[in-house]
Amino acid sequence: MKTIKTAPYIPTDINIEEIGKNRVKISVYPFESGYAITLAHPIRRLLLSSSVGCAPIALKIEGVAHEFDSVRGISEDVSPFIVNLKNIRFLSKVSGSDDQIVVDYSFKGPMSLTGADLENGILDITNKDSYLATINEDAVLNFSIIVQKGIGYVPSEDIRGIIPENYIPLDAYFTPVKRAVYEIENVLVEDNPTYEKIVFDIETDGQVEPYVAFKEAITIMHSQMSIFGADMTSVPLTSKNSLEEVLELKDLMVKIDTLNLSARCFNCLDRTGIRYIGELVLMTENELKNVKNMGKKSYDEIAEKLQDLGYPVGSELSEEVRSSLSKKIIKIKG
Known part of the structure; x- marks a missing residue:
């Protein structure tokens, strides 16, 4: 006999289930119909955007002035050397430290330099076979790198101001999560086949175990939602739409870094001076399409990201929210 519920x-x-190296499947169930997708999507986003990892943020090579230079006795120019370095995944042995770690290296050829050669008492390398450079006979390669913990993606332009002047800033890809997808399946509960199961498929680069990354994402979700546990009566209301404004602006005054855009798409916005999600939400479809160097692929990528956030391109906002958002963006950008 069916009953009327008073709680989900x-x-x-x-x-x-461990299904490979640094890869697991996590099944969670049963959820009421519609609840699985409500929880699965933000967990996936947090896994990809907020998992802490280590990455090289700056490089100094002896005898090199800039990233388009060459190194005597090394098969690779500086640019491909940098690309190879960014592919190497570091793991700090310094427990609980968020400070920059500076490491000096010196190698003499002939040799093929790989990730394993960069291991020392401070850093581990998770992909030891990753190729870095070929050093020719009688050549010496001296270089220093700065490694730091972080989340998401940080472009080299933002890193330039936090490193010594004689270092080359690098685009930093901190995220240790390589794969985070989910499927929603139906399960039977008390003869009701409409209940749901979430099956997450999570893979990391070895800096953190997949299940640990999953638990950290849940912790971040709890902390982000804790604001709603506050006494909302303490929020000053200046108009009937003020509460709506308070809630919406908290999501929109976030940097576009958190969208995990491709480098091409991010750079297109960054060069135009667009820094915050709210700026994208305020734009019309035509305004966004007319951003300099905005191709169809980049536009579609941004549109999909905004749709996922619940703010499709050209979203209708109340005048109060639109006005307040514009003022806050102008203020924060100076």
Whole structure:
């Protein structure tokens, strides 16, 4: 006999299956119909955008003045050397430290330099076979790197101001999560086949175990939502739309870095001076399409990201929200 519920069903089961190196499947169930997607999508976004990892943020090579230079006795020019360096995944042995780690290296040829050669008492390398450079006979390669913990993606332009002048700034890809996808399946609960199961497929680069990354994403979700546990009566209301404004602006005054855009798409916006999600939300479809160097692929990527956030391109905002958002963006950008 069917009954009228007064509260949604609380999931009771979570299973973890290791399906490869640094890869797991996590099944969570049963959820009421529609609840699985509500939770799965933000967890996936947090896994990709907020998992902490280490990355090289700056490089100094002896005898090199800039990133388009060459190195005597090295097969690679500086530019491909940098690309190879950014592909190497570092793991700090300095527990709990968020400070920059400066490491000096010196190698003499002939040799093929790989990630394994960069390991020392401060840093581990998770992809030891990753190729870096070929040093010819009688050549010496001396270089220093700065490694730091962080989240998401930080362009070299933002890093330039936090490193010594004699270092080359690098685009930093901190995210240790290589793959985070999910599927929604139906499960049977008390003869009701409409309940749902979330099956996450998570893979990392070895800096952090997949299940640890999953738990950290859940912790971040809880901390982000804790604002709603505050006494909302303490929020001053100056108009009937003020509460709506307070809630919406918290999401929109976030840098576009958190969208995990491709480098091409991010650079297109960055060169135009667009720094915050709110700026994209305020733009019409034509305004966004007419951004300099905005191709169709980049536009579609941004449109999909905004749709995922619940703010499709050309979203209709109340005049109060639009006005307040514009003022806040102008203020924060100086």
